[in-house]
Amino acid sequence: MKKSIELHKETFLEELQEFLKIPSISAVSDHKSDVEKGAKWVATALEKTGMENIEVIETDGHPIVYADWLHADGQPTILIYGHYDVQPADPLDLWETPPFDPVIRDNKLFARGATDDKGQLFIHMKAVELLMKENGKLPVNVKFCIEGEEEIASPNLGPFITDHTEKLAADAVVISDTSFIKEGLPAICTSLRGALAMEVNVKTANTDLHSGVYGGGVPNAVHSLVYLLDSLHNQDGTIAVEGFYEGVPEVTNELREEIAQIPSDEEEMKNDLGLTALFGEEGFSFKEQTGIRPTLELNGISGGYQGDGIKTIVPSEATGKISCRLVGEQDPQRVYEQIEKHLNENLPAGTTMTVNQFIQARPVSLDSNDPMIQKAADAYEEVYGVRALFPKEGGSIPIVEVFARVLQAPVVLMGFGLPSENLHAPNEHFHIENFSKGIETVCTYFKSLS
Amino acid sequence: MKKSIELHKETFLEELQEFLKIPSISAVSDHKSDVEKGAKWVATALEKTGMENIEVIETDGHPIVYADWLHADGQPTILIYGHYDVQPADPLDLWETPPFDPVIRDNKLFARGATDDKGQLFIHMKAVELLMKENGKLPVNVKFCIEGEEEIASPNLGPFITDHTEKLAADAVVISDTSFIKEGLPAICTSLRGALAMEVNVKTANTDLHSGVYGGGVPNAVHSLVYLLDSLHNQDGTIAVEGFYEGVPEVTNELREEIAQIPSDEEEMKNDLGLTALFGEEGFSFKEQTGIRPTLELNGISGGYQGDGIKTIVPSEATGKISCRLVGEQDPQRVYEQIEKHLNENLPAGTTMTVNQFIQARPVSLDSNDPMIQKAADAYEEVYGVRALFPKEGGSIPIVEVFARVLQAPVVLMGFGLPSENLHAPNEHFHIENFSKGIETVCTYFKSLS
Known part of the structure; x- marks a missing residue:
């Protein structure tokens, strides 16, 4: 599979750059047609992977793109979620190269949406494509549910999920929209604010x-x-x-110990970000402050x-x-x-x-002992040589709580970003190494589920 | 003189509109060449009035325009000050017609700078022109000193005055850059913050x-x-x-009584401006708050x-x-x-x-009993049928204090604006009636001084 990824990498990156050129900023009404364009691009790209039943579903806001491939009889069904919308790009003058003119420098792909979430979503599309190429079929049943309103908190996807529980039913929801702890140290987030x-x-x-x-x-x-x-x-x-x-929740010693297991370097972070001091309530570490407060x-x-x-x-x-x-x-x-x-x-x-x-x-907590999450950690270990940790993240992916509650399925947050990749900020980028290894990890994971 | 003003009014207003088309915004560096254009326009217009020794004097910022006519032997010398720069025009979307596209509606001239100060400055230029036309000479010696940095607090005019006390020496400095109390009630301001x-x-x-x-x-x-x-x-x-x-200064009962003499209607002002409450220190009226605090x-x-x-x-x-x-x-x-x-x-x-x-x-206080100020009040009375009052204004014309201190001359603040004319705000305008009567008042004043 690794060879196959290397073989197609250039083409994949060219395709991803086409995707990143679309300024699909969901928060800004002037970009409505660009967001629409993003949805169509995803639908066309899914067709290419061999997915079936592709739909661009209109909502009161931006469209949802659905597709599935359900011929792995007796195998689990995986619902892949991602989003094709991006954050606004201002302040524009702080970008070294224009946000919607993707460029590769130092083995990183720079563009708005490179890591959040077009690049990470594209990993799954390409994993499915390669698995299909390899065997003419997939090891598991796969559904895609891709939205264009994540950056404005998914106002229409929530009701859509509630109204289509059968269509979206799955044994696990897999999402790549989070980050590693740091380079080389993968993470499966188990708590979101x-x-x-x-x-x-x-x-x-x-x-x-x-x-x-x-x-x-x-x-x-x-x-x-x-x-x-x-x-x-x-x-x-x-x-x-x-x-x-x-x-x-009260902050117990147990919780504090769990958080303390996730390595972090406050001094390095302060240096990187030009901070002269941290901020927060008395008696809480940075990780506690951003993870559980x-x-x-x-x-x-x-x-x-x-x-x-x-x-x-x-x-x-x-x-x-x-x-x-x-x-x-x-x-x-x-x-x-x-x-x-x-x-x-x-x-x-x-x-x-x-x-x-x-x-x-709403905030959400996930059980790190769920087999679907443990097998994802195994897949990271196989590809990266390091087992994923289970951090509590400060960010919010509002729809995660809805998926978990409405579909009653474990949500597996398999992030491939890095915390240093400037998401929501100028000069957003994505490490190409994690793009390639991400495809390999997802392929390994899906195979391990069958 | 009144007839002569009526005869030339149309031409004068056309000229003024040309002046108002120049976006001479001193605060915004992108408008530097427009401010320069404003200076040249003033110099050319002064030439037309019959003034002599016209100079556009470069400074570290925007130019000062100087001109004089000094052939009224034995008569007092009047230094006329004004400014050709204007405030920024934003928020642009609140203007009913574009700020630098002057238009006459309801006998008012709408444009950025219409009342502050191009329209008021132009009164003096046209008064001098008409007096010159009438007699081939002026009843007093006149100097013009016109700057392009009033809206940024005159950083270069102060030093220029200090360095040219002889060139600028005068028996009075006359400035029209202030307002009436209200329509039909003229004012000569005697205090500026x-x-x-x-x-x-x-x-x-x-x-x-x-x-x-x-x-x-x-x-x-x-x-x-x-x-x-x-x-x-x-x-x-x-x-x-x-x-x-x-x-x-301590607020004495005397000062309070002096301020109370100036009529004002707080309720009407609140209605006009859409205010639901006034603001300020406990125990001070609006006029006290804005005049002496x-x-x-x-x-x-x-x-x-x-x-x-x-x-x-x-x-x-x-x-x-x-x-x-x-x-x-x-x-x-x-x-x-x-x-x-x-x-x-x-x-x-x-x-x-x-x-x-x-x-x-610095703040400045002027003596309302000075004959130069009293004769200006006489001139208003002759033209408007109402004697000018002597209010204490909340605004600042920084250079007034410098003129008074350095030239040791009374400063006569003969305003022709109205407080309702939106200076520093969208839809700035100038009442054409006060433009015409302003020219008449200045002519009357100058004649009374000889």
Whole structure:
């Protein structure tokens, strides 16, 4: 199989680069037709692999692509999930090469979506293609369910899964949208934080006002917003929203020991990222803070004059973006309402506010002892010579919780990314070595299941 | 003279519209050549009025235009100051017609700079032209000193005045860059607040980070900035910077009575501007707050993701713009240093900061009993049938204090704008009635001085 991968690698990478050229940014409405294009590209590519029953299924948002091959009688059925949408690419000026003009440098493929998730999704498509080429059939039954709304928290895939439990029924859901611990040290993530996101817009007047004529005598929308946003945290790094920590599990010594087993180097990370200090609640390590503790982050802010120099105005409008990562039994809807209540209670005089909710996802925990997960760890060991670890990740893949709950199947998070690959940031890339070895690992895994 | 103004009004307005088409935005470096164009336009227009010794004087920034006519032997010399630069025009989408495409609607001329200050400056150019046409000479000696950096606080005109006291020597400096109290109620401003402005940039990492992988465990530049900016004010609306109020005069009953004489309607203003509440320190009226109290305003803020929807990042960089209005003996440099010290002392862990200063101007008070100011009030009375009042304005014209101090001459702030004319905001405009009556008032004033 390794030989076969080497033989086709160049062609595969050329195909992947075509995929990466499509700016399928799901969050930005101007890119709607690009996201559509991404769906069609996936459907065409799946056809090429030998998959059957290919459908591009319209939703209220971006399409879902389905395909299957169900001729491995008596063998388990694997549902492969991935997403063809990508994060926005700004700030554009920080990219060394344009985000949608893929380029290979130092054996890495640079482009928006290279690792999250087009490159990782493509591993499965090519694994299936090679297995099919080798034997004219697959060792297991395979279904693909590929969405275009992962980066906006899968608003339509959840209902689709609930409405199509039979169509999607599987013995395991396999997803490659996570990362190794570090180069050469594979990981199968067994815990993901939940998420919610919102936008807060405040207004104080019907127009920006001259800061000389009105300054000091009228409310200022930027003042109001910084007051509101700053009120969300306490001085010690904890979150000041009443009730926010309800449902957050107690941190036991057992849990701490489990987390401590995952190697990490805080000093190296600080150096790599140019951090002069870490952040967080008193008494928690970085891994604990990002793995098992909830957060409230300000993702962006804007208001008033933002150009060169100064404009002496009293701004009349300002907007902030907030997102949370949730753990344990925290309920996203309840946390959203608590934050909204906090904002309303702290709203400065003379300020009106609107709040829009974007994302909602429950946290999820997976059992690392499940045979489907253990066999995946075996496959990594065979290809990489190192057994995968089972870390608890800070990120959210909202749909994982839905797959696990609705399909009642183990979810196997076989990541092939690296934490240093700038996902969601400028200069996103994917190590080509893990692309090749990823195909080999997936082939090995599927064979081991039959 | 009134007839003569009516006769030429159409031509004058056409000329003014040509002037207003030039996007001479001094704050934005991309507009440097437009500002240059503005200077040349002024020089050419001054030539047409009959002025002599016209010079476009280069500075380290934008040019100063000088001209004079000094043949009124034995008569006083008037130095006319104005500025041909304008504020930035954004947010562009709030303009009903494009800011640099002047248009007349409802007897108002709409364009960026219509009232601040191209329209008001043009009054003096046309007054001189008509006086010259009428008699072949002027009743007083006249000097023009027109700059292109008023909206960025005149960094080069101050030194120019100090270096050219003889060239600029005058018995009065006349400036039209302020407003009436309201329509039909003229004003000669006798107090201007000082100003200072700065930009604060904070950084926490060398790139934006994924809020799932890193969120809660690393510093967030937007958190740091909202914390810093919010720390500048106390809950009661006062400014929390240590030493900020040094040099702020005590508010006497006399001063309060003087201010109370200027009519104002807070309810009407609130309605016009869509305000649901006013703002300020306990126990001060709006007019006191904006006329004799200092401020610290946030003029703009930006950081992280600002597009549609959400991007789940931990932002690595954020910027805020701050400006102050100063009163009494407050020293801009000292206040700047106090704010910088406050920011440094409150800087959150893991955050680096740079602060850039843009503007510095001292507050100024003028004597309303000066004959040069009283004769201007007479001229308003003759033309408008109402004697001008002497309000204390909240805005800053930094160069006024320099003119008064360095040239040791009374400064006469003969405003012809209206407070409702959206200066520094979208849909800036100038009432054509005040353009015509302004020319008449200036002609009357100059004649009364000889």
